[in-house]
Amino acid sequence: MNKSFIAIIPARYGSTRFPGKPLALLGGKPIIQRVYERVAPLFDDTLVATDDQRIIEAVRAFGGKAVLTSDRHRSGTDRCWEAYTKCGKPYDIVVNVQGDEPFIHRSQLEAIKRCFDSPQSQIATLVKPFDKGCPLEMLQNPNSPKVVINDQGYALYFSRSVIPYLRGKQPSEWSSLQTYYKHIGLYAYTVETLREITSLPQSPLEKAESLEQLRWLQAGYRIKVAQTSEETIGIDTPDDLNRAEQFLAHEEEM
Numbered sequence: 002m003n004k005s006f007i008a009i010i011p012a013r014y015g016s017t018r019f020p021g022k023p024l025a026l027l028g029g030k031p032i033i034q035r036v037y038e039r040v041a042p043l044f045d046d047t048l049v050a051t052d053d054q055r056i057i058e059a060v061r062a063f064g065g066k067a068v069l070t071s072d073r074h075r076s077g078t079d080r081c082w083e084a085y086t087k088c089g090k091p092y093d094i095v096v097n098v099q100g101d102e103p104f105i106h107r108s109q110l111e112a113i114k115r116c117f118d119s120p121q122s123q124i125a126t127l128v129k130p131f132d133k134g135c136p137l138e139m140l141q142n143p144n145s146p147k148v149v150i151n152d153q154g155y156a157l158y159f160s161r162s163v164i165p166y167l168r169g170k171q172p173s174e175w176s177s178l179q180t181y182y183k184h185i186g187l188y189a190y191t192v193e194t195l196r197e198i199t200s201l202p203q204s205p206l207e208k209a210e211s212l213e214q215l216r217w218l219q220a221g222y223r224i225k226v227a228q229t230s231e232e233t234i235g236i237d238t239p240d241d242l243n244r245a246e247q248f249l250a251h252e253e254e255m
Contacts (some may be wrong), residue, residue, distance in 0.1 A: 004093040004117055006189075008044040008110075009084050010036055011077035012100035018238050023056050023100050025242055027226065028249045030063075035103035037065045038142060045092065047079035049100070050084030076213050078188065082199040085192065086219065088186050092103055093117075095195050097188040101236040104248065107188070112227035113189050114227070123194040124217060125225040126156070128182040135176045146184040156224040159184055159212050185229065188214075 010024040012033050019025070023033040033049060033056060041047040049060045050074040068087045074080045081097045094117050098105065107203035109127055116125035128148055131139060139145070143161040153156050158164060167175050175181070190198070198217050207217040214224060235241065235249050 004075050005046045005091075006094045006096055006114060007048065007085070007088060007092040008040045008096045008098050008129075009048045009081045010040065010047070010049045010098045010100045011080040011084075012049050012051045012090060012171050013055055014051065015072075016237075019236070019242075020162075021055075022236065023051070024059055025236075025239075027103055027236075027242065027245055028253075031059050032103050032107065032242075033060060033100055034063045034065070035099065036105065038065070039105050039107075040098050040110065041065070041116075043107060044096065046088065046090070048084055050080045050086055052080075073232065074112065076181075078190075078195070078213060079199050082195050085090070085195065091192070093192065095192060097190070099186055099235065102187075102233055103245065103254070104233045106229070106231040106233065109227075109229045109231055109233075110154055111186065112229060114155070115186055116189065116225040116227050117191075119225070121223050122225045123191055124212070124214075125189040127185040127187040127227050127229055129185055129229050130174055131181040131183055133177060133180075136171050140176055140181055145253065146210075148182050148184045150182060150226050153224055156226050158218065159210070161210055161212070182228075185233070191218050194222065 016022045017039055024031045027035055049067040050070045052073050057067045069085045070080050085095055113125050113127055140163045146159050146161055147164050148159045149157045149164050162228050201216055204216040204219040206219050207213055235247050236245055
């Protein structure tokens, strides 16, 4: 049976490092519009979930759909659940697309949708292999979580540390000897699973690493992992926006 998918794009106005980020212009369009236009053609419905009326108005101005949600949510997952309850129509799968990923690829979205070809899938996410031989500093960056995956394609663990540790090998050699996976924060959930995980209390592992997906693993949920070879540019700071402008110019020339 074909499953129905809704993409929900959480977009907070009050980012600590970049206030008003969703409305910042990238190539003459608000960042949130760039994300929406990439996502909407691939889903049965697309909805921006925000805590600010200014974002609601901007989304509606370009013809998109948006819903106002609480400003007290701890995570984008919680915001997605509230938005889903307000969307007015049932769907099978909710895909949580970050509102600061204006270059997300069609292939990445399709890959995460395919995870639900299996009726056993509860949650899905995306990873990208680190380049072989990449500098150790890239692996050690705590802002780039790593994930280890089992033989069936499910996540075993996520960490801000380098996992796995290669005993008896020099750290400078690790990326040449082992495939490491960088987590990309794109999630999808069955509606029932999304309802359940948003009612879970924070877990000790989640608090230790500040990674909400560890709450789900610790509670016994399985996270299916899709892989991508495509690189994207997330926007966390005004400097990132400058780099994104250059990336967009290059993309439009191709």
